[in-house]
Amino acid sequence: IPTVPIFGIRVSKVDMKTTVSYLTDAVHNREPHQVITANPIMVMAALENPSYMEIMKSAELVVPDGTGVVWAADYCHEPVAERVAGFDLLHELLRQGESYKWRVYLLGSTPEVIRETASRLQTGYPGIVIAGYHDGYFGPDEDEQILAGILEAKPDLLFVARGADSQEPWIAKYKSRLQIPVMMGVGGSFDVISG
Ligand code: UDP
Numbered sequence: 001i002p003t004v005p006i007f008g009i010r011v012s013k014v015d016m017k018t019t020v021s022y023l024t025d026a027v028h029n030r031e032p033h034q035v036i037t038a039n040p041i042m043v044m045a046a047l048e049n050p051s052y053m054e055i056m057k058s059a060e061l062v063v064p065d066g067t068g069v070v071w072a073a074d075y076c077h078e079p080v081a082e083r084v085a086g087f088d089l090l091h092e093l094l095r096q097g098e099s100y101k102w103r104v105y106l107l108g109s110t111p112e113v114i115r116e117t118a119s120r121l122q123t124g125y126p127g128i129v130i131a132g133y134h135d136g137y138f139g140p141d142e143d144e145q146i147l148a149g150i151l152e153a154k155p156d157l158l159f160v161a162r163g164a165d166s167q168e169p170w171i172a173k174y175k176s177r178l179q180i181p182v183m184m185g186v187g188g189s190f191d192v193i194s195g
Helices: 016-028 040-048 050-058 067-075 086-098 111-124 140-153 164-178 189-194
Strands: 003-006 009-012 034-038 061-064 103-108 129-134 157-161 182-185
Touching: 003 067, 009 050, 016 061, 016 086, 016 182, 034 040, 034 050, 034 086, 034 164, 040 050, 040 067, 040 164, 050 164, 061 067, 086 157, 086 182, 086 189, 103 111, 103 140, 111 129, 111 189, 129 140, 140 164, 157 164, 157 189, 164 182
Parallel strands: 009 061, 034 061, 034 182, 103 129, 103 157, 157 182
Antiparallel strands: 003 009
C-alpha cells in the first residue's frame, strides 16, 4: 500500500474504499494488522516518546485520521487520497463484514457503554457476529484473562477503546499473541455509538 513518511511514520495514502479492500484481504489471508488512525496529537506524542514512536512505526497500517496529518502529507508534496477517519473506518469495516459474517470483538469503555455498543452494532449490522466484548477498566494483572477471552472468541476484527495513550501500546504489546487480522484503536467511538 503506498505511504508517505511523516516524521518516519509511514502513513497510508489510499482512500477509504482501498483501505477497506486492503483490510478485507488481510482478513481473508489471516494477516495480523495493527491499524492506527493517526492524528497530530498522536504524532506529537510519538515525537516526545520513543516507545510510542516505535509503536507508530511498527504498526502494519497507519491511516490519516486527523486533518493535520492530511495537511502534513500535502506539505511533503505527497498528498494522501483523502482523510480516513477512524470512526468512519470502523463503520465501513462492519458494513463490509456483513457480507462475510466477520466476527467482531469490542474492548473498552465502561461496562454500560460497551454493552449498549454491542447491542446497537448487532442491530445495525445484523450480518456481523459480535463474538465478545469487555469493558476497558482493567489493570495489567487482568491482561491474561482478557487475552484468553479474546482468543477464545476468534475475532476477525478487534476494536479497542481505552484512549490513545493506552490502547495503541496495549495492542502493540499483545498483537503477536493475538494475531487478529484487524486490531484497531477507536478512542471515544463506543461512547458515540452508545450515546
Ligand atoms: N477508557 C477505558 N479505560 C480506561 C480509560 C478510558 O476503557 O482506563 C475508555 C473510556 O471509557 C472511553 C475511551 O476509553 O470510552 C476514550 O477515553 P478518553 O476520551 O478519556 O480518552 P482519549 O481519547 O481522550 O485519550
